[in-house]
Amino acid sequence: MKPRGIFITFEGMDGSGKTTQMHRLAERLRSMGRTILETAEPGGPPIAQKIRRILLDSANQELSPATEILLYFASRAQNVDQWIGPALARGEIVLSDRFTDSSLVYQGVGRGLGIDAVGELERIACRGLKPDLTILVDVDAEASLARAWARNEAQPHCETRMDDQAIEFHRKVYQAYHALAAAEPERVKLVNGRAAMDAIEREVWSIVSAHV
Numbered sequence: 080m081k082p083r084g085i086f087i088t089f090e091g092m093d094g095s096g097k098t099t100q101m102h103r104l105a106e107r108l109r110s111m112g113r114t115i116l117e118t119a120e121p122g123g124p125p126i127a128q129k130i131r132r133i134l135l136d137s138a139n140q141e142l143s144p145a146t147e148i149l150l151y152f153a154s155r156a157q158n159v160d161q162w163i164g165p166a167l168a169r170g171e172i173v174l175s176d177r178f179t180d181s182s183l184v185y186q187g188v189g190r191g192l193g194i195d196a197v198g199e200l201e202r203i204a205c206r207g208l209k210p211d212l213t214i215l216v217d218v219d220a221e222a223s224l225a226r227a228w229a230r231n232e233a234q235p236h237c238e239t240r241m242d243d244q245a246i247e248f249h250r251k252v253y254q255a256y257h258a259l260a261a262a263e264p265e266r267v268k269l270v271n272g273r274a275a276m277d278a279i280e281r282e283v284w285s286i287v288s289a290h291v
């Protein structure tokens with residue numbers, strides 16, 4: 080796959096505010112006349128959204144770690160084939176709320192499945208497609224869970240299986256995100272998720288404007 084557009088991903092803990100920041104960036108780029116595809120993982124095309132429901136349904140507590148990682152990559156493969164790849168081939172800017180880095184930190188490290196397993200599945204599902212730029216909206220595990228639970232209480236829904244994991248799991252994920260940012264400083268840019276929304280938006284733009 081030889082992408083021609085620009086592929087930007089947003090990563091971070093649940094409740095980090097990355098989704099809001101991604102929508103704000105999309106609006107800014109659209110107002111500049113750019114064509115934007117917004118997607119989110121797990122999810123995107125309808126088939127991937129069905130996989131999302133299985134993954135996040137709080138009723139599915141028995142989902143095994145192997146099933147979990149395969150389903151995240153199944154959703155990703157569908158998103159890459161049906162939405163992301165074609166949009167990049169058309170020269171568009173693709174913004175994705177999470178991508179393979181999430182599998183690396185949540186399944187590879189959090190679940191202990193290892194980075195080799197993630198690499199093998201990435202080869203099959205993404206066939207070399209990596210983000211050009213990744214914005215990592217940084218909030219720690221405690222703040223993340225407090226925000227996620229507050230949101231779940233305010234708008235009750237059943238997509239809480241990952242939020243229900245123990246705090247130790249979320250701490251491992253947080254550390255893995257920081258290790259990733261340290262390992263790939265050119266691609267993965269950390270922004271302070273505890274700042275005010277407008278300040279975060281300015282920081283995101285100062286990074287992205289150099290790439291678009």
Ligand code: TMP
Pocket residue numbers: 093119120121151177178179181182183185186241242
């Ligand atoms: P979100 O839509 O609120 O970001 O929730 C998606 C959840 O799924 C979140 O807890 C992170 C988790 N996740 C993984 O564990 N692995 C993955 O590969 C992806 C994309 C998400």
